[in-house]
Amino acid sequence: MLMLLPHVASAAPATASSPAELPPPPAWLAVVEADYSRHHVDGLSSRIFTAEHWWEIATPLLTTEAGFEIEPIGYSAEGRPLRHVHWGDGPTRVLLWSQMHGDESTASMALADLFRFLGQSPAHPLADRLRRQLSLHVVPILNPDGAARFQRRNAQGIDINRDAAALASPEARALKMLRDRLQPAFGFNLHDQRPGYRVGDSARGTAIALLAPPFNEQREVNDVRGRAIGVSALIRAALEPRIGGHIARWDDEFNPRAFGDLMTYWGTSTVLIESGGIEGDPQKQKLRKLNFLALLVALDAIASGDYASAPHALYTGLPENGDVWPDLLIRGATLASPGVAPARADILVEFEHALSGEGGRITDIGDLGARSARTVIDARDLYLTPVPGSRLVHNAPARFALSRDPEGLQVVWSLLDDLDTTQPMPENAGRH
Known part of the structure; x- marks a missing residue:
């Protein structure tokens, strides 16, 4: 049996940057990666879990002594609580939300690891910098009813990610109200995509797809979107040596009903991270680790301001998601x-x-x-x-x-x- 893990080809008009052109990674990245077992949270070895299970695992990490606050922001269609976690004292607000599709749980697992790192490593230079510069606001599981069934849509049958304009679902209303109250400078829309997606026109599967969503049909790049492109470029630079050839760019056609696009329109520089698939990783634990690293790199880029000088070609040169291959x-x-x-x-x-x-x-x-x-x-x-x-x-x-x-x-x-x-x-x- 021949097994091929991610191997690179480009189908996009732009030419993908080679690893030799990548900026150097943050000095802390290799050390944190090597020490990942200390930050990995047990109890989330399966990607299928309920919101209740996630909170049972994560709540002991989210203590006030570690700098965390948990705030209720509403209830799901079936009455499950929706919660928002706050950490950090900095001036730049960042909003992250995961699992608005109930069967897309990779980032929710990674967020537990992120919370453990932030709470248990307060003296780490990175954690200290993030605490001083950023105010993190996280909705770990926006669709608990969908998570209970491991299905995309909420209990009303609504795709929450297509409900940003109509706000028919209580989950969408809760996210919109939180966004309006916080007015975050940056946002992270955390999803999973089908593992059949290829990178461009190659045979390589997409492990991670990125998108800095547009704010209009012309797909223009204003300051808001430009900041998201800079962050995405540095995520790509960090992940390329780890999954080279398996990173793609999501199609950026404007969708006036989608949260990522409208977040950008409302003034929040938003990055979409889609976790696809790695063969031999059925529970997405490798992708969980990559999400953990990607989020730390992105948050550090915001805290340090490095996103402002990141070459946009690192993002625009990514091949788009290509065909979806059957199983x-x-x-x-x-x-x-x-x-x-x-x-x-x-x-x-x-x-x-x-x-x-x-x-x-x-x-x-x-x-x-x-x-x-x-x-x-x-x-x-x-x-x-x-x-x-x-x-x-x-x-x-x-x-x-x-x-x-x-x-x-x-x-x-x-x-x-x-x-x-x-x-x-x-x-x-x-x-x-």
């Missing part, structure tokens, strides 16, 4: 269903949880031509047989085996809804 493509197998004439065909499978390979469903059958996928299996010498009680039809659960005989007796690999990670993939499987 699994089995190419050229002979379909052998009882009572049905055999046929040689390709079969496409998508998983409800792509990185962990859970909840597989057949999404296409036939000649799929030059289509690609995150994992491709060449099955031209094998039969694909359904397990008893299952069918090889469009939209059916993915329950089948690859075997050397049409009866399915000499099985070489099988899929029963969920991938069995202990089962070796066929030797000719390619993973990207």
